[in-house]
Amino acid sequence: MTKFPLLFAQKLFIALSILFALAVFIMHQYINGIIETNLYTNLGERAQIQAKEIAAIPELALAVKNHDLKAINELVSLINKQSDASYIVIGDKHATRLFHTQNVAINVPMVGDDNQDVLKGKSIIIISQGSLGQSLRGKSPIISDDGVVGIVSVGYMLDRLDELHKIQSYPFIIFCVLLFVVLFVFSYIFSFLIKKQMLNLEPKEISLLVKMQSAIMESINEGLIAVDLNYNITHINQFARQFLNIPKHVDNLNGTNLFLYIVSPNDLLRNDDCLIEDVYDRISHFNDEVVIASRIRLIFNEKIQGWVITFRNMNEINLLSKRLSQVQQYADNLRALRHEHQNWLATLLGLIYMQRYDDAKEFITRQSTNNQQQLDFITDKIKVPTIAGLLIGKFTKANEMGLELQFDPMCQLNQIPDKLIETEFMSIIANLLDNAFTASLAQYQKSAVKEKKIVYLYLSDATDEYVIEVSDEGTQIDEAVKSSIFKLGVTTKTKGDGVGLYLVKTYTEKANGYIEVNNNLPQGTIFSIFIPKEYDCL
């Protein structure tokens, strides 16, 4: 058996009802007790006062002293008419009953065994068993010149007391019941409202939601800031913190102003339309960083409470779209390749079918011939494996860029200059080639006639010099700029750091070589580097 699970609002309602019922019950008990005590005290005192007053009547004292029953009867009967007491009893100094308003036997000892203190001269209030039953009585001694001569006992029957008590309690009980009903209704409404406020969710669900929400906010790779109407931060996620360079030790940002961290005036944040409309994917600036941001109003109870700002780094998006377009390009290439492949296989099948085997062989071999020839050429001429590897890599790179790296047929290299280590010599060649590629590619993109640009490499150690010559079909370099291009930090590229040619110059000079920069015809530049084999001979 599965227990029927109580919803939070129901639990709250039940708990509240029980609490209120308990409170009302305790209150009732308490008040009831007070009423009862008051009743007893009041009646007791009333009985005592009456007893005292009766005892103080001189005629009565005289009558009691003389055992004048008739006089007592007359006196007390008169008083009794004015009193609400259940009974009045008069006794002599031996506690013998002399008179009783209820016509109980006379000249017998008074019932209750509570007269010793009274006979000593004290008035008392007492509850005890009398001849008529349980009663609350006030007793007072009758005192004349020669001491205590008798006892006055004024009694109220407890039955009557209860009756009185009940009469006094009824309105209170009604009040309690009404109170309970009101509280019951209140707790019902209260729990209903709570339920509504909590969007019908259980507290467990809410805490899970809160945790989940913060986990989501921290995990998304997007900046997220919630602010109130005064642009004080109410929530900020990790990405946004990092992006805005908010140090880790600033633990609690809640309540601090957003403009402490976004300094420059920002049209996204301070906008006339802020209160009216949401903004999506607007290019904006956060501290000189370009972001794509959205600003969404936080509306609660039909009133704007603030905004949620989400943003992404523009550069990342650019990178992403670039990558995506590359993927697209790869997919296109692949499709083209597959098509080509099909044609290829069809041709092959045809040749085999017609038994033109030599043609088929040649047809297949042709596919790899160019690369194989380049490979054989390089490894044949360039005997330094690292340089050969570098050149093959650059050859491939050129192909990928849509350029062609042509090796001069007279290329040869048996070893590298003594004064340079391998990586330095490689650096010279690699930087020259990379520059040539970039320049040629830029020219290719600019020119109207789409001809494959050729980068030419001549690398030789056939004479007593090493000669490295790289020519491209990019732009020509102005005479004025020529002397500065080798300086550190100087670059003509949009994305260069100006290190490449500086390294080329540094390493060349280290090996006592020199550089010539010439214009290529009809366009482009030729870098020639000459490094002597035995620099001592110069």
Added chain:
Amino acid sequence: MNIDIKALIVEDEPILAEVNAEFVQRNTNIKVAGIASTLSDAKIMLEKFNPHLVLLDNYLPDGQGIELFDYIVKKNLSTYIIFITAASDMDTCSHAIRHGAFDYLIKPVSYERIAYSLHKFKLFLLRQSSPKNLSQRQIDELFNLQTKDFIETKKNTKGIDALTLQRIQSLFINSADELTVEDVTHKAQISKTTVRRYLEYCIQTNFLRVEIRYGKIGRPERYYKHIAV
């Protein structure tokens, strides 16, 4: 040729592997010790057979063939590799060259090219095994062999055309001037890159010599001058 050369073929396409193996055994008399279709099989067989030569395909189901280079170095094996890779993957090829592959073939490989490569390898092993004390010339030969220089290609002829050479040489013979590349380009109407090749060739053949002068702005300039006989 009496050395028994053991070869291992690493190729994941079974038919191709078999054809290759048959080709190797029939045409070059090299014994095929085994065919491995995965990288891990290749490693096991390498240690088991200790072959002289591996015909290594780069694309394997469980990794790249290029990893075997490191494995051989690590295990200190005396095995040479002829590396085979797809035409689209020249980058890996440059990697293989740096790691000292004996030869590098590009798929689809022509069987003439394989035969040429295997022939070279046989010569290489033969020469390596014969004399105990190698002379410098022999060492040079060995190295040249490994880098494919053993076929005496007619050096310095490819790329040098007799007529063009004559045209350039005549410029120097007819005048005592020293000429720069610019001058020669201008006078001979040949592209600068070609001119450089010819001028350097002329230096190589002791027809010209180079003088370096520092120009107006301190940049060195090369002047080529005829060496009068």
